[in-house]
Amino acid sequence: MIIVTRPAITDAELDHIRERVETLGMRTHLSRGEARTIIGCIGDESRLQEAALLTLPGVESVHPVMKPYKLASREFSADRSVIRVGDAAEVGGRSLAVIAGPCSVEGRDMLRETAFSVASAGAGMLRGGAFKPRTSPYAFQGLGEAALRMLADVRAETGLPIVTEVMDTRQVELVAEYADVLQIGARNMQNFALLSEVGRVQRPVLLKRGLSATVQELLMAAEYVMAQGNRDVILCERGIRTFETATRNTLDVAAIPVLKAETHLPVMVDPSHAGGRADLVAPLSFAAIAAGADGLIVEVHPCPEQALSDGDQSLTLAAFEKLMIDIRVFADAVGRTLAGPTKPWRAEAA
Amino acid sequence: MIIVTRPAITDAELDHIRERVETLGMRTHLSRGEARTIIGCIGDESRLQEAALLTLPGVESVHPVMKPYKLASREFSADRSVIRVGDAAEVGGRSLAVIAGPCSVEGRDMLRETAFSVASAGAGMLRGGAFKPRTSPYAFQGLGEAALRMLADVRAETGLPIVTEVMDTRQVELVAEYADVLQIGARNMQNFALLSEVGRVQRPVLLKRGLSATVQELLMAAEYVMAQGNRDVILCERGIRTFETATRNTLDVAAIPVLKAETHLPVMVDPSHAGGRADLVAPLSFAAIAAGADGLIVEVHPCPEQALSDGDQSLTLAAFEKLMIDIRVFADAVGRTLAGPTKPWRAEAA
Amino acid sequence: MIIVTRPAITDAELDHIRERVETLGMRTHLSRGEARTIIGCIGDESRLQEAALLTLPGVESVHPVMKPYKLASREFSADRSVIRVGDAAEVGGRSLAVIAGPCSVEGRDMLRETAFSVASAGAGMLRGGAFKPRTSPYAFQGLGEAALRMLADVRAETGLPIVTEVMDTRQVELVAEYADVLQIGARNMQNFALLSEVGRVQRPVLLKRGLSATVQELLMAAEYVMAQGNRDVILCERGIRTFETATRNTLDVAAIPVLKAETHLPVMVDPSHAGGRADLVAPLSFAAIAAGADGLIVEVHPCPEQALSDGDQSLTLAAFEKLMIDIRVFADAVGRTLAGPTKPWRAEAA
C-alpha cells in the first residue's frame, strides 16, 4: 500500500498516519517530495484493506500494491489449471471445451434431440437450465428438479457431462447431485453466500462474469469459491454492460488475455449472451478462440422461434453443426484441438 | 408489441409472423409502408415476452409497448404507497425517512453510541450490517446473529426500528425475526431466489438498485418481491457504475423523478455508497431531497478511521448531526417534514 | 510519480528504471517491501507524463501523484473565480446564473419572444444556437451568421448577454464578434484545436463536459483554454453516457462538489440535455442547485412541439417561468440569490 499525503500536511498528521499503519502491523517508509510525501507501507497489505486510510487527516490518495486475490493468482500456481469434468471431459487443456445446449430444459424430447445433435457435432458437454434466473417473475422459471432428472437421463444416453445453473444456496446440494458442472450466473457473480456454498462441494464451478464486474472482481468471486476448498473454477466472459444497444452486451474480448495474465484458471466465453443475436455467435466464437479462450458455451435449440427463453440468440442444430466445422481453423491457428463430429447424426435422423 | 419487417419480406414470411403472433393469443394489425410493414400486436403483450420474434424470417425489429411490471406500476396504484415500518416509522409519507448507522455492527458499544446519537439528531431508523457482502472472502464478514441480537437490544433501548441486510435465502427467516426492514443489497438485486423469499415474509424490503441495473430492471426486481405477496417495497438509488473514477459510483439523481413517474413505491437514496466519500454525503443528500427522494440511508460511525468496513464514506456522529440540521432547509423547500433532534444527546453525553 | 516493481525484478532492471527516471530530471527514492519495491519519483512529475514507464522491464504499475492540471486547480487559485459576462452578468458569484433560450435560433420572432419572456422570468443570459452540431448531416444545421445577428439584435433590445456555440476554429473570430460567451459543445470537449483557439480570444468560454469525459479530462480541457491565456472558463455538467436508457444522459450530480473541490472555476448544469425530457428539467435543476451548482442553462421554446431541434427537452415559456419561481427556495437553501422576475411580461403581452 502506498499513501500519498496532501501538500500542506502537518508533522502531527504524518505521525498519526504512520502510527495507524504501524498499529495494523506494517512498517512505513517515507519519500519526501517537494509538495507531497509518499508513505510506502511494507508488510502484509491485506491488513490495510479494511482500513479507512482516506479518512485520516492529510491523506490525499491511497494506492494498493498487491493483488487482492491469492489462490486465483498466477503467483499461486505457475501452471495453468486443467479442470476435469465428469469422467472424460476437461477444461483448460490443449483441447477446446465446447458446452452446448438449450437455454432452458423445456422437455425431454427437445433436450435429447439437442444433446445427440451437439454431441455428434463435437460438443463435449451439455448445458441446459433447470432453474432459470428471469428478469420477470411472470416468465418461465424452468422445470426445476424434473429438468435435472432429464439432464441426467440424457447424460446417461449420450455420455455428455452436464452443466446447469444453481441460483439458491438451498439448491446447491440438489443440483450437485445431478450436475457435473455448477454454473453461477452473471447476476449471481457477487452472491457471496452462493459462492461460498458452491465452494464447499466437489463439483467444478462455471463462474460467469457479472454484467458490470471488473476483471478483478471476477477473480475475487473465484477466490470466494476457492477459499472454501473448491479449486475447480472455470471463468466465463459473457459480455459486459455498456452504452451500446446494437448488441445485448459487449463482449470484452481483451478480458481473455488479461485473465490469462492474472490467473491460472481456465477462461471460457459465452458468445450467445455476449451478442444476444444468433447471427453474432459465429464471429464472436472465432474472436474468442483467436484471443486465447479455452472454450465456448453456446445456446442451441431445435427450434429457436419456439424457445421458451433466449430464442433470439440460440443457434439451430444445423447452425451449431456449421459453427463447429467453421471454428476448426481457428482452433488450429491457436494450436488447440477440437473434438470432431463423432457420427453423421443428422443424416441418421433424417 | 410492434413488429417491424425487413424491406424485402415475402408474403409467406409475413403470414408466418402473423400466425406465430396469433397462435400466442394476440391479434395483428398491419400498416404497410413504402418499404417496411408495421405489425401492431393487439392483446396481452406478456404472452409475447417469451417469444423469439427476432428469429422469424423477415422481422427487423420488435418494440414492446406495455411496461413489463404490473404491481409496481403507477397504473396499478394511483396513490403513492406509504410503507409502515415497526410501530411508528413510515416511508413515503410527508415526513422524510432517515436511516442511519454503521456499515457493520462491530460491537454493542459502538452500535449503542451511534444509535443514541443518530436518534437524537433526528434519524428515524437504525441501519447496521450483521451479514456483510464483501468483495474479498478474507475481509470482515459481519458478526451474524450476534449482531442481530445487538440490533434488537438497541432497538429496545432507543425505539429505532432496525434495517439490516439479508444475503441468503436460508437467513431470511432468522433476519426477519429481528429486523423491521430487510435490506437487499445492490449485488443481490437480481438474486431472484432471494427476492422471492423476502416476498413471502411480512417485513418491508429496502431494495437497492444494482450497480448496472436499469430503472426498469429495478422495478422488475420489486415486482418479484410483490408477486409473492409482499407489497412493502422501498426502492433505493445508490449510484450506478460508470467510467468515472472520481467517485465510487455515479448517483443517478434523475432516477428519482423517473421512478416517481413509473411507480407508486417510495424511493430512498444512499449518498454514502453513491459517492464513496464522506465529503460528498452532504451535497448528494441535498440533491436527492431536492429531486424528490422520500428519504436517505446514511452510514455513520463513531470513529470512521477505525471502522471495519466502509470507513472512507462514513460520517462521524458530529457530521451526521450537522447533516440533519443542514438538510432541513431542503426538506422545507420540497414541502416535506423531518423529525427534529429529540434531545441534546451529545451535550448530555459530554 | 510512484513506480511499483514486479516481485522478481533484477538489480539491473531496477537500475535501468532509476536511470530512466533520473535522466528525465527527477530523483528516485526506494522503499523495499518483501516482494515489490516502491520507487518514489521526486521532482517535476510532468516530465514523466510522456514517459512509457510501463514498458520498462520490471515495472508492474505506475501511480501519478500530482494533478495534471495547473491553472485550473484549486492550488493555483484559492479564491473561486467569478467570471464577468458582458457588462452586468457574472457566473460564480453569490447570484445564481441562469442562461435560457431556444436550442436553435429559428427566426427573429421566436427568439425575441423567448428572450423577453425568459428575461422577465429572471434569466440573466440568452442562449441560442447559430451553428448546430447535429448527429445527422440531413438535419437542420442552424441559421449561421444570420442567427448571430438576430442574437445581437435581441441583446440590444433585452440587455441579455448571449451565449452561443462555436464548432469550428474558422468561426471563432466571427462568433466572438457577436457572442458574450462562447460555448464549446460536449462533442467538441476534446477538439483540442478549437479549445486552443477559444483560448486566444477575450470571451468567456462555457465548456460542456464530453459524453464520456471524466472530471479530470474536463479539467484538462479547461486547462487547454487557460494555457492560451483565456482564464474565463465556465464548466458545465450536462450528463454522461451510461447504460441507462430511461434518460438521454445520466446527470452526474456528484461532479458538482467534486469539481468544486478540484478547481476554482464555476460549475453550471444543463438539466435539459442531461435528462432529455422536459418533465425532468425541474427536478434536475433543483438537485443541481442543492448540490452547489453556480447556475443553469435551460432550453426554452415558445412552442416545443414545433421546435426544429431538441423540442422534447425544451420548456415552454410558462414552464420556464414556473421553474424560476420554484427554484427560488433552493437558491435560498444554499445561500445564493436569484434575479427575480423583472416585470409581468406575460401579462403585458396578453
Add this chain to the structure above:
Amino acid sequence: MIIVTRPAITDAELDHIRERVETLGMRTHLSRGEARTIIGCIGDESRLQEAALLTLPGVESVHPVMKPYKLASREFSADRSVIRVGDAAEVGGRSLAVIAGPCSVEGRDMLRETAFSVASAGAGMLRGGAFKPRTSPYAFQGLGEAALRMLADVRAETGLPIVTEVMDTRQVELVAEYADVLQIGARNMQNFALLSEVGRVQRPVLLKRGLSATVQELLMAAEYVMAQGNRDVILCERGIRTFETATRNTLDVAAIPVLKAETHLPVMVDPSHAGGRADLVAPLSFAAIAAGADGLIVEVHPCPEQALSDGDQSLTLAAFEKLMIDIRVFADAVGRTLAGPTKPWRAEAA
C-alpha cells in the same frame, strides 16, 4: 416512425397527433389496442426526425423504423466498398490492410527506420502523427508540417502510402497535400465541421469510433463525410470507454460483424489503443481478424520506452515482425490474404 399513445388518450389528442404527422408529409395508420393505440407513420421518416413528437399530449413513446444513414447503409450499396489508397494499396478487398508506424513522427531517422522495418514485415501503409490530439496542453503536440514532409519523404523511399491525423478544419488542405489517408481521431468523431471538410477533399478518410459512440453514431459520422461527396470512408473500431480499468478501452469486437451487417464500408481495428498495452496487441489483432476486420492499424516504435507518446502500447520493430508472422494463420482462416515480408530487412540493417 411508430407512435404509441398513452392509455387515457382523448380523441382530440389523437387527432392532434395525426394532424401534426400529416402536416409533416406522412400518412398515419391506426391500430387500436385495448389500452394504447399504435400510430404507424407511413412515408419519408426523415421528415419526422426533427419533430418533437414526445411533447405532443397523449404520446407515450416513439419508435423510429428506418435507419438514419443512407449512403453508408447496405441498402445503398449491395457490394462491399473497396477503397483505393495511393497507387497500389486498398482496404476492403480480399487482402488484409495493415497500417503500422509510430504514434507521433518524432524525427526523420526513427520514421525511416520504422517504415522500412514495417514494410519488410508486410505492412502496406505507414501511420505517423504530425498533429497530435493530446489530453494535456503541456504534452508533445507533434512536429506539424515538418512531420508531414518527413512522411512524404519516407513514402518516396519506401513506397508506403501514409496515414496521418487531421484535427482542424484549417489543416485539411495542408494535410491532404501530403497524406494518402486522412485520419479522424476518436475525439473528433463528432466534430461535424471537420467531418464535412474532409468530405470535400479527394482522400480516403480513416474514421475512428468515438470513445462513447454507438455503432449508429459512427455510421452517421461516416454519412457526414459521404454526404459532402467523399465516399471513401474506412471505419475503425478502437475500443470504447467502459467501467473496466484493466485495459485502456474495451475493444468492441462485436462491432465488426454488426458494422458488416449495416454498411458496405470497410472496417479496420486499432488493437493498440483498444487495449493500451503492448502485450494485448497480438491477441486483440487475432480476435479482430477472426471476427472479420478488413485490417489493422498498429503502433510501432523503434524504442517504445523512449517514445514521446503512447510508448506503453507500442510494439517494437521485432514484436511487429512477429505479429505479422503470427496473424497469417488467422488471415488464412478467414480466407483473406496478407502481404508477406518482402525482404529480410532487419538482417540487412544489421
